[in-house]
Amino acid sequence: MRCVKCPDKAVIELRRHHSPFCKPHFIEYFENQVERAVRRQGMLSPDDRIMVAVSGGKDSLTLWYVLNRMGYNTTGLHIHLGIGEYSDASYDATLAFAKQHDLEVTTVDLSKTYGMNVPDLSKALRRVACSGCGLSKRYIMNKEAHERGFDVVATGHNLDDEAATLMGNVLHWQMGYLARQAPVLEATTEKLVKKVKPLYTVTERETAAYALLHGIDYVEEECPNAFGAKSLLYKDALNRIELESPGAKHQFLLQFFENARPRLEVGADEHELRDCAICGQATTTEVCAFCRMWQQAKRRVEQKEERRQLREAEAAAPTT
């Protein structure tokens, strides 16, 4: 198979664009896609201070690499989630990448900063790990960016991530989530930093190929909590459709952003934002979802400890 733009041998075929590409032309294609998404959606300005949320996986490291290559002023934010060896490997990959490319990185250790890691939080809440993990990451990203004076938070969500999220939201007709799903979320108050997803027009496979072709050393290992996750089921379903109907996935997502979402916004509920009574971050309720979750987790840990002490005291008491 030959490259669509030159006589060289292709290294990847993008069936949705009817285009096989050689290495240099694939890289050109990928970077053009990101540049176009950034420009068309008004994601970034040349003088923005950008905080890139970096997990150590292919998407976030690729995003960081591309934005840096495009000349943007970026700093990485890595959150150590405490998910065993997976989190240690993710932390190491992020720091090694930052060192290799001479980039600045800030790290937050969930356990050290908030008292529990993701597995402990999940155990205390008796909920699947992903819900507490996702909420914590979103909260910390915004808080760190706001407190450190960043203009934008950039995340590595790609076309597959967004299409899978859309599919989940459509299957459950989550109107509020559908109205809020977008490649750019503008800062609606001073405490909510603008969020952008510059990779939303490139697929996960394209991102992995870009990372491999640049020798980006990312963590291939999957998060142990992701096995059985609904997002993987939706991605698999979408890729089966894509195989039979190339381009279906990007039509599903991009037509949603272009044609369906603007109609949803009109009727979307608008809640007044206020400061959380505990942490001061922006929220629509008295106490924000993050603080409510952590209060509940800590209360349950305390109650468990009280029950344990009571059992010990009862066992130690002399029997009559």
Place this chain on the structure above:
Amino acid sequence: MKVIIRNPKRREVELEGKGWRVQDVLKHLDLNPESVLVMRAGELLTRDEHVKTEDTIEVLSAISGG
């Protein structure tokens, strides 16, 4: 030919016979070409590439759940 499936769980498969193309290997292993990348000696391969009996190819899943 040896096929190494790198992730999410690493496994190795030996395939007998000649005349395999990348797309035949993926079909045989029930892997969706839209979800994976295939490499030989670190180079990406397109679906029409022929794989020799003595080759080792690696299949990398591009999909993650995060």
